[in-house]
Amino acid sequence: MSDISELYQEVILDHNKSPRNFRKLEDANRKADGYNPLCGDQITVYLKMEDGVIKEVAFQGSGCAISKASASMMTASVKGKTEIEAEQMFDEVHKMLTGELNPKAGLEKMGKLAALSGVCNFPARVKCASLSWHTLRAALKGEQGLASTE
Amino acid sequence: MKAVHEIPVRDAWKTDRAAYDVTKIREDFPILKRKVHGKPLVYLDNAATTQKPMLVVDTLHAYYTAENSNVHRGIHFLSEQATTAYEGARAKAKGFLDASDTREIVFVRGTTEAINLVAQSYGRAFIKQGDEIIISAMEHHSNIVPWQILCEQVGAMLRVIPINHDGELLMNEFERLLNEKTKFVSVAHVSNALGTVNPVKEIVQMSHRLGVPVLLDGAQAAPHMKVDVQELDCDFYAFSGHKVYGPTGIGILYGKARLLEAMPPYQGGGDMISLVTFEKTHYNELPYKFEAGTPHIAGVIGLGAAIDYVNAIGMAGISAHERELLAYATGELSPIAGLRIIGTAREKAGVLSFVLEGVHPHDIGTVVDREGVAIRAGHHCAMPVMQRFGVPATARVSFGLYNTKEEVDGLVKAIHKVIQVFG
Numbered sequence: 007m008s009d010i011s012e013l014y015q016e017v018i019l020d021h022n023k024s025p026r027n028f029r030k031l032e033d034a035n036r037k038a039d040g041y042n043p044l045c046g047d048q049i050t051v052y053l054k055m056e057d058g059v060i061k062e063v064a065f066q067g068s069g070c071a072i073s074k075a076s077a078s079m080m081t082a083s084v085k086g087k088t089e090i091e092a093e094q095m096f097d098e099v100h101k102m103l104t105g106e107l108n109p110k111a112g113l114e115k116m117g118k119l120a121a122l123s124g125v126c127n128f129p130a131r132v133k134c135a136s137l138s139w140h141t142l143r144a145a146l147k148g149e150q151g152l153a154s155t156e
Numbered sequence: 157m158k159a160v161h162e163i164p165v166r167d168a169w170k171t172d173r174a175a176y177d178v179t180k181i182r183e184d185f186p187i188l189k190r191k192v193h194g195k196p197l198v199y200l201d202n203a204a205t206t207q208k209p210m211l212v213v214d215t216l217h218a219y220y221t222a223e224n225s226n227v228h229r230g231i232h233f234l235s236e237q238a239t240t241a242y243e244g245a246r247a248k249a250k251g252f253l254d255a256s257d258t259r260e261i262v263f264v265r266g267t268t269e270a271i272n273l274v275a276q277s278y279g280r281a282f283i284k285q286g287d288e289i290i291i292s293a294m295e296h297h298s299n300i301v302p303w304q305i306l307c308e309q310v311g312a313m314l315r316v317i318p319i320n321h322d323g324e325l326l327m328n329e330f331e332r333l334l335n336e337k338t339k340f341v342s343v344a345h346v347s348n349a350l351g352t353v354n355p356v357k358e359i360v361q362m363s364h365r366l367g368v369p370v371l372l373d374g375a376q377a378a379p380h381m382k383v384d385v386q387e388l389d390c391d392f393y394a395f396s397g398h399k400v401y402g403p404t405g406i407g408i409l410y411g412k413a414r415l416l417e418a419m420p421p422y423q424g425g426g427d428m429i430s431l432v433t434f435e436k437t438h439y440n441e442l443p444y445k446f447e448a449g450t451p452h453i454a455g456v457i458g459l460g461a462a463i464d465y466v467n468a469i470g471m472a473g474i475s476a477h478e479r480e481l482l483a484y485a486t487g488e489l490s491p492i493a494g495l496r497i498i499g500t501a502r503e504k505a506g507v508l509s510f511v512l513e514g515v516h517p518h519d520i521g522t523v524v525d526r527e528g529v530a531i532r533a534g535h536h537c538a539m540p541v542m543q544r545f546g547v548p549a550t551a552r553v554s555f556g557l558y559n560t561k562e563e564v565d566g567l568v569k570a571i572h573k574v575i576q577v578f579g
């Protein structure tokens with residue numbers, strides 16, 4: 007059995023209270039909207055790409071603590087990364103959230119994002135945590151329309 | 157601090173309450189003894205679905221172990237027995253709704269299918285381009301989308317009765333919306349998101365003055381109050397068995413015989429015909445015209461048992477008990493700092509929706525779940541209601557006949573835990 011504090015770690019509560027890069031990016035050249043129909047979480051991810059590198063990233067939206075903190079942490083961790091690196095991070099995060107990551111070696115690699123590892127014990131919340139990453143991916147691909155966790 | 161929202165407890169309810177033995181009732185629901193996350197289960201998500209008493213579970217078991225057979229088709233013993241039980245459940249449903257005739261009771265999958273049936277069968281036959289259909293701002297998606305689909309198909313317009321800040325229908329606006337173009341009115345008897353009990357009798361009377369038929373979505377009313385379709389004089393009434401302590405996948409559509417007779421079938425197949433040739437098919441009589449294919453026989457029989465169970469306890473006592481719980485919970489939750497109750501209508505039943513400042517309902521749901529308290533967090537399939545109140549979602553507590561004040565205390569404790577985590 008997992009305790010509630012495993013999900014709502016200090017880092018997450020902090021990112022929820024004061025989300026980083028929580029604004030509209032005026033000079034964004036990529037953008038995508040994400041929506042989680044189950045709980046109504048809504049997010050817009052803005053990217054400023056230069057030569058395949060994420061120069062700037064920001065987000066706006068409303069949602070639960072998990073989705074907000076995850077989005078905030080996502081922006082902090084992909085800034086300065088290349089498109090390919092960000093894609094790789096998406097895969098790793100996805101594995102972590104679904105509990106497929108090696109708990110030792112794998113988690114260490116995740117750095118600060120490891121704070122979200124508790125989510126895998128709360129299946130109902132996995133989509134909240136992955137929404138911003140799905141939306142990031144949609145923005146990277148320049149997809150039009152709504153990214154969804156479904 | 158905002159005033160405590162008061163729900164009066166009338167003397168008559170107290171009398172009904174006196175004989176109500178909730179401890180004994182809980183014995184009928186073994187699932188209530190379960191623990192979740194190591195804590196005793198406090199099940200407060202009854203508006204989503206209710207738990208099933210042993211009478212229902214045993215009835216299903218007995219049906220499958222001793223009676224299983226198809227209905228209306230066999231000349232053999234088992235089929236006759238199954239048919240008798242199936243039609244017996246129809247008679248029970250007729251009694252439950254105080255309908256005048258079993259021909260007016262159609263078995264469907266649930267409220268959703270009942271509304272779709274009426275929209276597609278009645279709607280496509282009698283609603284035309286330029287006509288208007290009235291629903292309300294507090295409808296469940298299942299009483300919005302079928303009408304939108306119909307409107308697209310026939311070129312009709314959807315009109316919406318607005319609500320005030322307490323979550324009550326603006327009846328003067330309804331009066332304004334009603335006109336000679338109005339061809340149908342479909343509203344919730346009780347709102348699943350707000351708990352509001354709507355003045356449905358008045359709505360029926362006003363609509364009938366213009367000859368407009370009315371469907372009442374009774375999904376959240378049938379579990380909590382005595383429904384008398386003849387007294388209400390509604391043309392259609394829909395509810396789901398699983399919200400009234402019965403199995404999932406079975407529900408009731410009540411329709412006035414005169415209307416059902418005039419309506420074309422909803423689906424074609426076996427059982428709904430009397431004679432088939434390739435030139436012409438003659439449809440079966442009511443209610444079979446609307447029951448194509450092998451029905452959910454076990455579900456129907458299980459629903460019959462659920463109705464027996466509710467009757468044995470008595471709807472008056474259930475209503476009184478739940479009223480008291482709702483009043484108690486409202487009184488206990490209102491003073492919590494930062495907590496806002498969404499839906500403060502004068503007449504409410506079964507449901508208490510709320511938001512906590514600075515905490516998303518989904519997070520409330522997860523934290524209280526770890527305390528063993530099951531509530532719903534989300535938009536409750538009523539996104540327009542959420543928009544009306546300017547919230548993305550609410551946390552919703554909903555009561556059933558087995559809930560107790562101690563469970564409400566458990567909920568309050570769990571909410572304090574939420575505040576502690578997010579404080």
Ligand SMILES: Cc1ncc(COP(=O)(O)O)c(C=O)c1O
Pocket residue numbers: 203204265266267268269296298299344346347348373375376396537
């Ligand atoms: C008011 C209302 N109408 C309709 C429905 C749909 O019921 P079902 O999903 O059983 O068809 C519900 C159930 O959530 C409801 O609360």
